[in-house]
Amino acid sequence: MSELKNDRFLRALLKEPVDVTPVWMMRQAGRYLPEYKATRAQAGSFMDLCKNAELACEVTLQPLERYPLDAAILFSDILTIPDAMGLGLRFEAGEGPVFDNPVRSEADVNKLFVPDPEGELQYVMNAVRTIRRELNGRVPLIGFSGSPWTLAVYMVEGGGTKDYAKVKGMMFDRPDLMHKLLETTAKSVTSYLNAQIEAGAQAVQIFDTWGGCLTPRDYKEFSLRYMQQIVDGLIREKDGRKVPVILFTKGGGQWLEAMAETGCDALGLDWTIDIADARARVGDKVALQGNMDPSTLYASPERIRQEVATILEGYGNGTGHIFNLGHGIHQHVDPEHAGAFINAVHELSAKYHK
Amino acid sequence: MSELKNDRFLRALLKEPVDVTPVWMMRQAGRYLPEYKATRAQAGSFMDLCKNAELACEVTLQPLERYPLDAAILFSDILTIPDAMGLGLRFEAGEGPVFDNPVRSEADVNKLFVPDPEGELQYVMNAVRTIRRELNGRVPLIGFSGSPWTLAVYMVEGGGTKDYAKVKGMMFDRPDLMHKLLETTAKSVTSYLNAQIEAGAQAVQIFDTWGGCLTPRDYKEFSLRYMQQIVDGLIREKDGRKVPVILFTKGGGQWLEAMAETGCDALGLDWTIDIADARARVGDKVALQGNMDPSTLYASPERIRQEVATILEGYGNGTGHIFNLGHGIHQHVDPEHAGAFINAVHELSAKYHK
Numbered sequence: 001m002s003e004l005k006n007d008r009f010l011r012a013l014l015k016e017p018v019d020v021t022p023v024w025m026m027r028q029a030g031r032y033l034p035e036y037k038a039t040r041a042q043a044g045s046f047m048d049l050c051k052n053a054e055l056a057c058e059v060t061l062q063p064l065e066r067y068p069l070d071a072a073i074l075f076s077d078i079l080t081i082p083d084a085m086g087l088g089l090r091f092e093a094g095e096g097p098v099f100d101n102p103v104r105s106e107a108d109v110n111k112l113f114v115p116d117p118e119g120e121l122q123y124v125m126n127a128v129r130t131i132r133r134e135l136n137g138r139v140p141l142i143g144f145s146g147s148p149w150t151l152a153v154y155m156v157e158g159g160g161t162k163d164y165a166k167v168k169g170m171m172f173d174r175p176d177l178m179h180k181l182l183e184t185t186a187k188s189v190t191s192y193l194n195a196q197i198e199a200g201a202q203a204v205q206i207f208d209t210w211g212g213c214l215t216p217r218d219y220k221e222f223s224l225r226y227m228q229q230i231v232d233g234l235i236r237e238k239d240g241r242k243v244p245v246i247l248f249t250k251g252g253g254q255w256l257e258a259m260a261e262t263g264c265d266a267l268g269l270d271w272t273i274d275i276a277d278a279r280a281r282v283g284d285k286v287a288l289q290g291n292m293d294p295s296t297l298y299a300s301p302e303r304i305r306q307e308v309a310t311i312l313e314g315y316g317n318g319t320g321h322i323f324n325l326g327h328g329i330h331q332h333v334d335p336e337h338a339g340a341f342i343n344a345v346h347e348l349s350a351k352y353h354k
Numbered sequence: 355m356s357e358l359k360n361d362r363f364l365r366a367l368l369k370e371p372v373d374v375t376p377v378w379m380m381r382q383a384g385r386y387l388p389e390y391k392a393t394r395a396q397a398g399s400f401m402d403l404c405k406n407a408e409l410a411c412e413v414t415l416q417p418l419e420r421y422p423l424d425a426a427i428l429f430s431d432i433l434t435i436p437d438a439m440g441l442g443l444r445f446e447a448g449e450g451p452v453f454d455n456p457v458r459s460e461a462d463v464n465k466l467f468v469p470d471p472e473g474e475l476q477y478v479m480n481a482v483r484t485i486r487r488e489l490n491g492r493v494p495l496i497g498f499s500g501s502p503w504t505l506a507v508y509m510v511e512g513g514g515t516k517d518y519a520k521v522k523g524m525m526f527d528r529p530d531l532m533h534k535l536l537e538t539t540a541k542s543v544t545s546y547l548n549a550q551i552e553a554g555a556q557a558v559q560i561f562d563t564w565g566g567c568l569t570p571r572d573y574k575e576f577s578l579r580y581m582q583q584i585v586d587g588l589i590r591e592k593d594g595r596k597v598p599v600i601l602f603t604k605g606g607g608q609w610l611e612a613m614a615e616t617g618c619d620a621l622g623l624d625w626t627i628d629i630a631d632a633r634a635r636v637g638d639k640v641a642l643q644g645n646m647d648p649s650t651l652y653a654s655p656e657r658i659r660q661e662v663a664t665i666l667e668g669y670g671n672g673t674g675h676i677f678n679l680g681h682g683i684h685q686h687v688d689p690e691h692a693g694a695f696i697n698a699v700h701e702l703s704a705k706y707h708k
Contacts, residue, residue: 163684165652172653172661215647216628217664253608254627273608274570293569298519299526307526310571330517 002137004202009071010140013203013244013266013287015320021312021349022070023342024142027328028063029075033335035062046091047083050076053126060131064138066335067342070322071139071203074131074196076124078146078207081188082155084115095159102158104166109177112184117195124192125199132200143201145193147208147249148185148230149223155181164213171222178222186226190233197235197243205246205268206230212251219255228262246289250327253278260285271326276314288315289322292341297325297333301340308344317352356491358556363425364494367557367598367620367641369674375666375703376424377696378496381682382417383429387689389416400445401437404430407480414485418492420689421696424676425493425557428485428550430478432500432561435542436509438469449513456512458520463531466538471549478546479553486554497555499547501562501603502539502584503577509535518567525576532576540580544587551589551597559600559622560584566605573609582616600643604681607632614639625680630668642669643676646695651679651687655694662698671706 004010008022030036039059043049050056060075079097083089088100103109115121132141146154154160156167171178193204211223227247236243247259248268259267260282269278269290278288296307308323315321323345329338358364362376384390393413397403404410414429433451437443442454457463469475486495500508508514510521525532547558565577581601590597601613602622613621614636623632623644632642650661662677669675677699683692 163686164649165684165686168647168649169652172650172657212626215625216631218647251605251626271569272566272605277570293522293572295518295522296526298523303526330519332517332519 004137004140006070006139009322010203010241010244012319012322013246013289014242015287018319018353019350020346020353021315021321021323023323023345024069024071024073025063025325025329025338025342026073028069028073028338029059030329031331032329032333032338033062033066047077047089050080050127051123053123053130056127057130057134060127061134067339068346069139069342071142072131072135073142073205074124074128074144074201076127076144078144078150078209079154080121080124081115081145081185081192082151084120085112085188087155097154098159099155102166103155103181104170106174106177109181109184112181114184114188114191117192121192121195125195128196128199128201140202141200143193143196143204145189145204145206147206147211147223148182148189148226149214150208150210151185151189152178152181152222153210153213155185164210171218182222182226186229187233190230193230194233194235197238201243202238202241203244203246204234205248208247208249208252211249216255219249219252220258223249224255224258224262227259227264231262231264244287248289256282266322268324269326274314275311275321276316279315279320283320287320287322289324291324291326294325294327294330294333297329297337297341299337301337304337304340305344305348308341309348312345312349312352315352319353323349358491358494360424360493363676364557364595364598366673366676367600367643368596369641372673372707373704374700374707375669375675375677377677377699378423378425378427379417379679379683379692379696380427382423382427382692383413384683385685386683386687386692387416387420401431401443404434404481405477407477407484410481411484411488414481415488421693422700423493423696425496426485426489427496427559428478428482428498428555430481430498432498432504432563433508434475434478435469435499435539435546436505438474439466439542441509446513451508452513453509456520457509457535458524460528460531463535463538466535468538468542468545471546475546475549479549482550482553482555494556495554497547497550497558499543499558499560501560501565501577502536502543502580503568504562504564505539505543506532506535506576507564507567509539518564525572536576536580540583544584547584548587548589551592555597556592556595557598557600558588559602562601562603562606565603570609573603573606574612577603578609578612578616581613581618585616585618598641602643610636620676622678623680628668629665629675630670633669633674637674641674641676643678645678645680648679648681648684648687651683651691651695653691655691658691658694659698659702662695663702666699666703666706669706673707677703 008018056075090098153167244265246266247264253273266287271293362372410429444452507521598619600620601618607627620641625647
C-alpha cells in the first residue's frame with residue numbers, strides 16, 4: 001500500500017497534532033454533484049451503482065477532485081447487511097428503501113444469519129479495495145455501517161417510517177425477539193466492518209440514524225449496547241497504524257457521556273448541540289466530529305464562512321476536532337457553497353493549531 | 355361560568371397538591387377515534403371542521419366521553435394564524451398543509467399583519483366559547499398556538515419540509531427579514547392566545563414543533579426569544595384564577611433551563627429525555643408535562659402500564675407533573691390502549707401524592 005500523503009483526519013481522530021482542522025462531509029459523494037448524477041444514470045439502479053466496484057470508486061473520488069477534502073468515504077448503502085440476509089432490498093422512486101421480506105415474526109428473526117463479508121457482501125469489499133488502490137494514499141478511506149438499531153428499524157418496518165409502530169411494537173412487547181435480532185445484526189456489523197478494515201478502510205463510522213427516536217433507557221438497552229459490542233469486536237490496529245472508530249447517533253446530544261464510555265475514538269455530533277459544551281463534557285475522552293447545520297449551505301458563502309468560524313471558535317485550541325456537517329449534505333445544495341465551506345475550514349482553523 | 359369540577363390539571367401546573375397525577379394526550383381528538391373520523395367525514399374538509407364551532411366542539415369532547423381525561427384541548431390547527439394573514443391554507447391529500455402564498459420576499463414579509471382574533475379568527479374564538487359552555491366545568495379547556503418559529507417554517511416553506519432550505523436560507527442570509535416576520539407572528543400569537551383566554555381557555559400551550567431543528571444559538575435567537583415575548587404579553591390571571599402557560603419544544607431536551615427562564619409555568623417534554631433528569635434540572639422552577647413515547651401505545655396494555663409506572667417513579671413524589679405523551683397520539687393506535695394508558699396514570703399515581 002502506498003504511503004498516506006494527508007493523514008490529518010486520522011491524526012485528529014487520535015488527538016494528535018495537526019496543521020489545520022481536517023474536514024469531510026457526510027454523503028459527500030451524492031446527488032448535489034452533477035458528475036454523481038451522470039455516473040448514477042449510467043449505472044442503472046442505486047444498488048447497481050453500489051455493486052459496481054469501478055463506478056462506486058468513481059463516485060467516491062468525485063468530491064475529492066473538486067474539493068481539498070481530508071478523507072474519502074466508501075460509497076455504499078447502510079442497508080447492504082439486511083439485503084445480504086435475504087430481506088430483498090429495493091429502492092422505490094419517491095418511497096426510499098423497501099424490503100420485500102421484512103422481519104415481523106419469531107420465525108423471521110430465527111432465519112437471520114451473519115452474512116459472509118467475502119460472500120454475499122463481497123461487492124462492498126471489492127469497492128473498498130478498488131477505492132483504496134485508486135486513492136493511492138491521497139487521503140484515508142472511511143468504511144461504515146448502519147448501527148444495529150438503525151438496521152432493525154428498516155428490517156422490521158420494511159422501509160422508512162414516521163411512527164416506528166412495528167419496530168417499537170416488537171421492542172416493547174417482544175424484547176427477547178428484538179434482542180435476538182440485534183445480536184445477529186451486531187455480529188454481522190462487526191464482521192462487515194472488520195472485513196472493510198482488512199480490505200483497506202483506515203477508519204470506520206457507525207451511523208445510528210434512528211437512535212435519537214428512543215427514550216434514554218431504550219437507547220442504552222437497544223442501540224448503545226450493540227454499538228458497544230461492535231466497538232469491542234473491531235480490529236483497532238492495521239499495518240502498524242490505529243484504525244479509529246467514530247460513533248454517530250443523530251439526536252444523541254443528550255447521551256454523549258455514555259457514548260464516549262464505549263471506548264470509541266470519536267463521536268459524531270449533529271447541529272443541535274453546541275460543540276463547546278460537547279467538548280467540555282467528553283472532549284478529554286474522545287475526538288469530536290461535526291457539527292455545522294447542513295442547511296447552512298443554502299446561505300451565502302460569506303455566511304457559511306462566518307458559521308465555520310463560530311464552530312471553530314467553539315471547539316477552541318488544539319487537536320481532536322474533525323469538521324463535518326451535522327448530517328448528510330442535502331441534494332439541492334450548490335456545489336460552490338460546499339467548496340466555500342471546505343476552504344473556510346482549512347483557512348480559518350490554522351490559528352487553533354499553533 | 356360554571357364551577358370547575360376537576361381542577362387537577364390546573365393545580366399540577368401551578369405545583370399545588372393533587373390527589374392523583376392529571377393526564378391528557380396531545381392530539382387526543384384525532385384520527386385514532388372512529389367517532390372523530392365520522393364527524394370529520396360529515397364536516398367536509400379539515401378546515402371546514404375547524405371552522406364549524408359545533409363540530410369542533412363535538413370532536414373536542416369525544417375523547418372525554420371515552421376516557422377520564424383531566425383536560426380538554428381546543429380542536430383547531432396550528433396554521434390558523436398564517437391562514438388569517440392571507441397565505442391561503444389548503445390541505446392536500448398525502449401532502450399535508452400547503453400555503454398558496456408562501457412568504458419568500460421582503461415584499462411578502464411587509465404584507466404580513468396581526469390578524470384580528472375576533473375578525474378573521476373569530477371561528478376559533480367561537481369554538482372556544484362553545485366548548486367551554488358545553489364542558490360545563492367538567493375539566494379545564496386548553497387553548498393553543500404554534501410558536502412563531504414553527505409558523506415561520508410553514509409560512510416560508512409553503513408547507514412541510516425535510517431540509518428547511520427556504521426558511522433557513524432566509525434565516526441565515528436575511529436575519530433582518532426573518533426577525534420582522536417573527537415579530538409580527540409573535541404579536542399575532544400573543545393576541546390570539548389572549549383572545550382564547552378571554553373566550554374561555556383556562557391554560558394555554560405553545561407548540562414549538564420545529565424548534566428542535568435549530569442549533570442552540572439559533573434556537574435562542576429565532577425561537578425562544580419570540581416565545582419569551584409571548585409569555586411576557588399573555589393574560590396570566592382570569593376570573594380570579596391563574597392561567598398557566600406551557601411551552602413545548604419537540605427535541606428541546608437540551609434547552610430546558612433556558613425555556614424555564616422565560617417565566618412559563620410548565621414545560622412539555624418529549625420522550626428523549628429522562629423525566630427524573632428534567633426534574634433535577636428545572637423542577638424547582640416549572641411543572642413538567644410528559645413524557646411517554648407515543649409508540650408505547652402500540653404495545654400491550656400490560657407493557658403500557660409498566661411504562662407509566664416507570665415514568666411516575668422517575669418524576670417521584672409530589673405535584674408538578676402532568677402526564678402526557680411526548681408528542682401527539684398516532685392515528686393507528688387502538689383506542690383501548692389509550693384507555694389503558696389513562697387509567698394506569700390515575701391508578702398508579704395516587705401513592706406519589708400522599
